Amino acid sequence: MATPSKKDQLFLGSFIHSTKLDELTYLHNAAVFVDAQGKIVHVERDCDEQRAREALVPRLGWGAGEDELVVVRGGGTGEFFFPGFVDTHLHASQYPNVGIFGKSTLLDWLNTYTFPLEASLSDQAKARKVYSRVIRKTLSHGTTCAAYYATVDVPSTNLLADLCLSYGQRALVGRVCMDQLAPSYYRDESPAASLAATRESIAYIESIDPSRSLIRPVLTPRFAPSCSAPLMRGLGDLAAEMPHLPIQTHISENKNEIALVAELFPKASTGAADDSYAGVYDAFGLLTDRTILAHGVHLSESEATLIASRKAKVSHCPCSNSAITSGAARVRWLLEKGVVCGLGTDMSGGYSPSVLEAARLAALVSRHVAMGGDEKAKLSVEEVLYLATRGGAEVVGLEDRVGGFEVGMDWDAQLVGLGVVDPLGEGVVDDQEDGNVDVFGWETWPDLVAKWVYNGDDRNTKKVWVKGRLVHERK
Numbered sequence: 001m002a003t004p005s006k007k008d009q010l011f012l013g014s015f016i017h018s019t020k021l022d023e024l025t026y027l028h029n030a031a032v033f034v035d036a037q038g039k040i041v042h043v044e045r046d047c048d049e050q051r052a053r054e055a056l057v058p059r060l061g062w063g064a065g066e067d068e069l070v071v072v073r074g075g076g077t078g079e080f081f082f083p084g085f086v087d088t089h090l091h092a093s094q095y096p097n098v099g100i101f102g103k104s105t106l107l108d109w110l111n112t113y114t115f116p117l118e119a120s121l122s123d124q125a126k127a128r129k130v131y132s133r134v135i136r137k138t139l140s141h142g143t144t145c146a147a148y149y150a151t152v153d154v155p156s157t158n159l160l161a162d163l164c165l166s167y168g169q170r171a172l173v174g175r176v177c178m179d180q181l182a183p184s185y186y187r188d189e190s191p192a193a194s195l196a197a198t199r200e201s202i203a204y205i206e207s208i209d210p211s212r213s214l215i216r217p218v219l220t221p222r223f224a225p226s227c228s229a230p231l232m233r234g235l236g237d238l239a240a241e242m243p244h245l246p247i248q249t250h251i252s253e254n255k256n257e258i259a260l261v262a263e264l265f266p267k268a269s270t271g272a273a274d275d276s277y278a279g280v281y282d283a284f285g286l287l288t289d290r291t292i293l294a295h296g297v298h299l300s301e302s303e304a305t306l307i308a309s310r311k312a313k314v315s316h317c318p319c320s321n322s323a324i325t326s327g328a329a330r331v332r333w334l335l336e337k338g339v340v341c342g343l344g345t346d347m348s349g350g351y352s353p354s355v356l357e358a359a360r361l362a363a364l365v366s367r368h369v370a371m372g373g374d375e376k377a378k379l380s381v382e383e384v385l386y387l388a389t390r391g392g393a394e395v396v397g398l399e400d401r402v403g404g405f406e407v408g409m410d411w412d413a414q415l416v417g418l419g420v421v422d423p424l425g426e427g428v429v430d431d432q433e434d435g436n437v438d439v440f441g442w443e444t445w446p447d448l449v450a451k452w453v454y455n456g457d458d459r460n461t462k463k464v465w466v467k468g469r470l471v472h473e474r475k
């Protein structure tokens, strides 16, 4: 369980964060002051511990005694603080299936692997085991904020919210709505039953964190094919009734799925301007500035324009899009259309719990798009890290709270430590536990960050904080 800080905290060392899509800002020999509520109250450049303690701590009105102030030093070679990652799309309930997808594609994957597992989590003991594990695993990879799908089951969805709160992970938690095209053992009985269960789960989640300091509910129509028109309409009405609620769903992941949507929701039935997938969500009031659309692999020009005009966001899921052969999303094209994008691990369509891996795969998939003829599609290290932090924060509607190291933001952060090769020149890494990244000492800081993105993993995630609480420490 998370260790509450309850004390003021002083972080010393190197701090790296995104300030623009293609720019990382490096603060070396700096100090970040975080109050007992977990908020960043001051950032000082060129500041050693003595100056921080003697000049700045008193100015903040803080005590400097051991029982009043926690000091975290992160200034070793290859060590830096980085904002926590935001995973904008993952299915907590599918975590036991990571890596298990064979040669399936979306629609057969859902029926073969996914629905049976999700249904089985109405067993509370099993749900507790799975949800505890996925929260702890993602925290250990530096994910400080996650937009989770749970299942249709209300008690186990509520349990996921309880567990996020107790482990200290910031989260959006959604009860899955689906009343058609799923096995009878795993779907809502009717639109009315789906809406009632959704309201019940929202009320519970709001009751455990009324100020939404960490946990909030999210409206979750699974995807258009599994929601009837009356359910879609009811969810659109609920979205209008509760304008603070985010909405998450899937869009244009797979070509057969898109054909199914056009068949199920012809424009004559919805009143939409066309038969497009985005048009269906729009017709039901579900395409809003609070909407997180996962995938968006095969969107048309007019859909991207519509999404941008509604200020809906896209969660790019390169691991899942590759694993279940959905396709290569054109992130540069979406960004140039003005669509805000973040990254999703999309477990278990995606096989990895790591947003760092998603960043790496976003870089690689963008190179495949470039090899298809669009040279400017390539995403840089800076850009994928932006998507993993600031972009993700905007996707989940928390851009004022997390994603960077600005005064007023919460301290959602990770301490990264890269493996340092023996300074005596024996070519020996100090500690095998330090992982795949070998720092020789002559790299520039941008080179170190690139080595982390392309070769790093959870062995480099030394400590993780959410809202100032230490929520993971690598022993």
Ligand SMILES: O=c1[nH]c(=O)c2nc[nH]c2[nH]1
Residues within 6 Å of the ligand: 091, 106, 110, 114, 222, 223, 250, 253, 320, 346, 349
């Ligand atoms: O990647 C995906 N995972 C899912 O669980 C899902 N459901 C609908 N569409 C989906 N896509």
